[in-house]
Amino acid sequence: MRLKLLLVALALIAAENGFAQKKENKPQDWLISGAAPYQSRIAVDGQNIVLDNGLVRRSFWIKPNAFCYDFTNLTTGQQLIRAVQPEAQLQLNGKWYNVGGVDGQKERAYLRPEWMPTFTAKPEDFSYVKHEIGELDPLLPWKGDKWWSTHKAAGKGKVLTFTYAAPAAAALSGIEVKVHYAIYDGIPLISKWVTIQNSGDQTVQINQVINEKLALVEEESAVVGSVEDMKKQHGLYVESNFAFNNAMRYHLSDQSLHWKADSTYTSQVNYDLKTPAIMEVYPTVGVGIKLAAKDNFSSIRSWELLMDSYDRERRGLAIRKMYRTIAPWTTANPIFMHLVSKKDEQVYTAIDQCAATGYEALILSFGSHVNMEDTTAGNLAALKKLADYAHSKNIKIGAYSLFSSRKISEADDIINPKTGKTGGTFFGNAPCFGSNWGIGYAQRIKTFFEKTGFDIWENDGPFPGDQCASTSHPGHHGLEDSQWVQFNMQKQLYHWLNARGVYINSPDWYFLDGSNKTGIGYREVNFSLPRENQRILNRQNIFDALWEQNPSMGWGFVPLTAYQGGGKEAVLEPLHEHQEDYKQLMMQYYGAGVQACYRGPRLYDTEQTKQTVIDVIQWYKKYRTILNADLIHLRRADGRDWDGFLHVNAAEKGSKGLGMLFNPLKTAITRTIEIPLYYTGLKGAAKITFDDRTVKTASLDHLAKTTMTITIPAESYRWFTVE
DSSP states (O other), X not given: OHHHHHHHHHHHHHHHHHHHHHHHHOOOOHHHHOSTTSOOEEEEETTEEEEEOSSEEEEEEOSSSOEEEEEEETTTTEEOEEXXXXXXXXXXXXXXXXXXXXXXXXXXXXXXXXXXXXXXXXXXXXXXXXXXXXXXXOSSOOOOTTTTBSOOSOOOEEEEEEEEEOOTTSSOTTEEEEEEEEEETTXXXXXXXXXXXXXXXXXXXXXXXXXXXXXXXXXXXXXXXXXXXXXXXXXXXXXXXXXXXXXXXXXXXXXXXXXXXXXXOTTXXXXXXXXXXXEEEOOSSOOOXXXXXXXXXXXXXXXXXXXXXXXXXXXXXXXXXXXXXXXXXXXBOOXXXXXXXXXXXXXXXXXXXXXXXXXXXXXXXXXXXXXXXXXXXXXXXXXXXXXXXXXXXXXXXXXXXXXXXXXXXXXXXXXXTTTSSBOOBTTBSOBOTTSHHHHHHHHHHHHHHHHHOOOEEEEESOOOOOOOOOSSOTTOSXXXXXHXXXXXXXXXXXXXXXXXXXXXXXXXXXXXXXXXXXXXXXXXXXXXXXXXXXXXXXXXXXXXXXXXXXXXXXXXXXXXXXXXXXXXXXXXXXXXXGHHHHHHHHHXXXXXXXXXXXXXXXXXXXXXXXXXXXXXXXXXXXXXXXXXXXXXXXXXXXXXXXXXXXXXXXXXXXXXXXXXXXXXXXXXXXXXXXXXXXGGTOXXXXXXXXXXXXXXXXXXXXXXXXXXXXXXXXXXXXXXXXX
């Protein structure tokens, strides 16, 4: 028996070492090289199943029950797993069940392969039945051809699915659980989710689903400290499609990631055993739905991205590549105007101005005369006429719709569980998606897009996560399922729009369910400040927002007319009187690859202003690919000295870099600036062209850095390309 255990352990170690050898043969940096060197595969060797792409490896042993024993970053060699856990956990009909997993690991600080054959299965757990291997399907059936996207298809990969049967003693006849793992080509990324099929005759209450539970190695050892105080796992970035609260940042919007202490890990340094060494993914409030006979359920989906650095820029680049891989619609970036209209004639004029200057889309902003909820034949016909005219000019058209921040009725609003009354919700008053009005709202939005042919939906105040205590709303049973049902109703609407090819602006983090863009983060009242202030503040907003999101994922703001108050020094109208401010605000945003909401009645008021807009748009389109590429942070705007950023794209055949440098001072400055060109993929030397005129050949050091001396005019900017 001892010899058998030793042979099993040696086989596991050999398998791990064999897979790891790929890393030595393929030294290309995955953030530069593309997917080709790192293709996904799933290998089965008896009881051992391994997902691997040369960057990440996740390994499972399926006897006596399936469990993950290895989760390795093949770039750094870091092993993340210290102890085995169930592959999922379910609370069904009020009782908790493990899905997969084994018992018997006594030391929880590390896992030795020779222990694994001694582990035992528990009869009260869901047990492994079979596994299947397939190709990875895209998240959504997105059509990427019409929205000026840099990535038109989702990343490829493989999917491993484990099927589990319910324990014999449980009253769960017909309940089958599948746990899915997807591994992506070219990125150290694994996705995980759980599906439940009720093939029985009884309704089952799904109280909660934990789709991921990992006992991870700690990255901080402290004798005293709480779970909240100690650092969380930095070698692993986790994101899910269950995020909301209008923060316009994922880590503040996430409602699913939970770090917990592990009381079974008795050899940890922390005296009170409070090290955050267990990572779980589940909706905080719970699921709470009733799964009817012959019905099925799908959990939230989480993505686990392995990090190889603590450098903020590199970590951000990894997250940005993750979005481009799993949600390519986030790279769509049409040039749009925000029109404030009171009558149709203003819309026709704006469409003509968009066509004349090279703009690609028009959004009828909040405060405009369009009502998307009015599905009367006359209104829909009038709006279809506007859409038809826009399309005849090759202009996409969209409109604004508010969901929350409004009171519908006592019967349809969220019932606050604390008071039993309406009001006091996230937005004060808000309708319930599961109310008669909410169900009708979703249908009215669909009808609007079906009948008018509009292309863009600007959805403001979307579902913010409110729970509703109503027991009379037809869409949900009560408090326990209200959040899950409402959020999924919004997801279904976004999926429907996405499949139809509708572009979605939404001020919340719904990117993984079809949203294209959210705000980059700004304080609205700042747009009532003087234009000089707005220049610097906008560059700060851009700099701060683009650490973990691609330029195409955020919108900025330019108030052509008064917004949130402010005097004449705050606005750009009349446009010809403030042409330099107008041009610089455009160059800042377009130079960052960020589309701003140019909000007002027109794009130009004179031929000279028109030409200025045309010049900027033509410049943006000429360099569009590189301007929508990753942004490297050079220096944040502080009003004291130069500031700037640099776009990089190693895969680009033309310009592999484009930099923007700004001078906020009232006198010209000459500065020697270090330019990091590592992520352009260039080595040895680079050709740098300033303002499309002056060309310089620069030598690069071993880190692909160079320095250049440049003069920037007073209160202005310079730009350069890198080849």
